[in-house]
Amino acid sequence: MGRSPCCDKNGLKKGPWTPEEDLKLSNYIQIHGPGNWRTLPKNAGLQRCGKSCRLRWTNYLRPDIKRGRFSFEEEETIIQLHGVLGNKWSVIAGRLPGRTDNEIKNYWNTHIRKRLLRNGIDPVTHAPRLDFLELSSILGLTLCSQSVVNASNLLCAQTLLNPQLLSLANTLLSLKQENPELVLQYLNQNQLCTTSALPCSSMINQSGLMQATGEGFSSDMTNFSYPNSQENLTSSTLSNAFVGQPNSTAPVQSETPKLQSPDGNQIYSFDSVRSTPTSSPTPMHSSSTYMNRCSTDDEIENFSSLFKFEIPEGLDINDFM
DNA sequence: AAGATCTGCAACCGCATACCA
């Protein structure tokens, strides 16, 4: 079927709308109502394409449009719906009264998407990114080492990480050298240097983590909750299971092996981690307790996101293996 | 202070689909 041009483009104005044009369009639609976009510009005295008029009306002039910042609830709704629907902006917009698909699309691309990426969440799949999990593992191991930098650890890291991630790791190691207390304080606070971590595969299988129900999302995608459990898995717990395995893509065994560092020293024992830190005074899954000693939200977000993920209920860990 | 770069958003483009004769 041949496609006809939406309008005669000769002599038609493009670009930003002037207040006078807005007024003409608004006045015309108030009298005649929206629709008949092909003939509307001529009847309204506008040198515009009908498509342009429709867009201007639906995205800007419509009286029921809500302006200003997206609320927390709106943002949460967008993330949840996007996880289910993908880039169906018009459908998502239908669930947010007063918001247009264009506005939601722009907000996603300029704010939410970037934030998810920063936090190690793939904005397309809404799942944690494997490279960040690996990075977390390497950093957790290396930063917890009492020596400043263990060269063998970094050598190991090089086999797992791409250059960009390695560069990032170096940056954090530098940070540790400049301000070791801050780094270690956080690591200790979130038990990244203890043996309280959980083995990923056995934990996931036993608790049915792979059964997706679509529930349990939080607006902060670094903070997925797992409603059927008193505890939440973190990237560190997940990635700890990779430590000592030169090929991190190898399947994780379901037994409870002793984990070893690259130099052969035991770091974690799966047997020791069956019990969970549910009695911790500062639960790890509480976003309000992430980095309560940091000064800004950005610091909290950027720093904590490197080390901490909580795994969405619907996440199939096999996707990352 | 000025140029370069980044960011956010309005608007455009082209394709898909619905509707109608």
Next chain:
DNA sequence: ATGGTATGCGGTTGCAGATCT
């Protein structure tokens, strides 16, 4: 059933203001 037209939708672009160097 077919073809023309109108409308909807999602990806992309371009510009203005903000921020950085």
